[in-house]
Amino acid sequence: MSEASDIAVVRSLLFPWWDGHARDLPWRFGRTTPWGVLVSEVMSQQTQMSRVVPYWIAWMEVWPDARALSMASSAEVITAWGRLGYPRRALRLQSCARVVTEAYDDVLPRSYEELTALPGIGDYTASAVMSFAYGERIAVIDTNIRRVLSRVFLGIESQGGTASREERELAARVLPQDADESVTWNQTIMELGALVCSAKNPQCEQCPLARVCAFNLAGKPGLGHKPTRPRQHFKGTDRQVRGLILEALRTLPSGSRISHDDVAALWPVTGQLDSCLASLDEDGLIEIHPDSSVSFPS
DNA sequence: ATCCGGCCGT
DNA sequence: ACGGCGGGAT
The missing domain is CATH 1.10.10 (Arc Repressor Mutant, subunit A)
Known part of the structure; x- marks a missing residue:
């Protein structure tokens, strides 16, 4: 699909799909604070949402805000992290809580620069918080969004490694102008990538964009052999x-x-x-x- | 076996 | 740019 005519078309197909298929995650739809959104995003780094949900609920009950988490012991924090994986994230999240408490008086900052300066908060998480917690217009870039945008608009698989300049420019170009719509756009593209437009086995029959997706229309060239960083094994490591x-x-x-x-x-x-x-x-x-x-x- | 809503130090 | 860092689900 050639772009511009079409961003509007994609949006008109995407938003109804979101209304019908968005997962009812507890940190969505304005039911938590910006801090709660940040916690959900950190827990979701390299971890599936379905595994995150029970941990997030329990965590937020014990430590509803940065100040509460800042006062916990490391032992409590590591224990509560349970089997989520990458437990250094738990310690970084607590460091983050201590900075937010002390430097920002328990009010999560609202700029990308301040957010990325926090421990454990990189480009993706800062952008996600800006978009999903604060409703700001910003292009969110993660592996799902890279894959979906590249397929829909460029007709090719996104490459592994760091997001290329082209991918960043594409994400910025297709982001709706209206701030509210940009938030829904980010969430919907991600959700589509998680639920339908998966890496290895995309469910194009169920995809609202099947008829306009450049990748689908081109016969899904190269599906499956995307060059990615080789996964590290786990057993024995x-x-x-x-x-x-x-x-x-x-x-x-x-x-x-x-x-x-x-x-x-x-x-x-x-x-x-x-x-x-x-x-x-x-x-x-x-x-x-x-x-x-x-x-x-x- | 492959993927998962990355971040950080080098 | 690369490699380390969990663990579960499919």
Whole structure:
């Protein structure tokens, strides 16, 4: 599809689809604060929404705002993060809460620059907060949006790696002028990417854009062999070992320690275990005591 | 096996 | 620009 005539057409197809198919996530439709939106976005970094929902609900009940989270202990925060994965995010979120509390008096800043300066908040999350929490007109760029826009308007698969200048310009070009519409646009493109226009197996039969999508009309050239960064395996990696250690601590009564022997029993490769302990310590996710026992940080 | 609403240090 | 960082679902 050649663009411009067509942005309006795409919008007219997209918005009714959003009305009928948007997932009823608890942080949507004005039911939470900007801080609540930020928490949902951080939890969603590299993690599926369906897994996020119960964690977000429980988290916001305990720590409804930045000030509350800023006063929690690291141990509580890491425990509450549970099995969401990438637990450094939990610590960064708490650092973020402390900055918001102290530097901004518990009021989340409303500019992209201030948001990206916060710990754990990069381009995507800052843009998402600006759009979804504050209703500002800004192009949100994530893997879903890159994939959908590239397919619909360019007829090709988006490349892996950092978003190219072309992709950024496309996203800016097709963003509706009206601020409210731009928010719905961002959310709808993302939702379409998550539910219909998936990477490997797009459900074009159910797609509202099937008739106008350049990629579909071109016969989906190159579907499936998009060059992406090779996925890291999980089994046997440091990430698995780190996960085992944290999982062992999480299932203990709060405040207790694990002896070095019990830690050693978690993984047979001693050298790898020790380097993982060191890296967890460095990340602030555990504390190693003089007797070599291990606990969450105090 | 592949993907998932990235961020950060190097 | 690259590699590390969880864990679940399909």
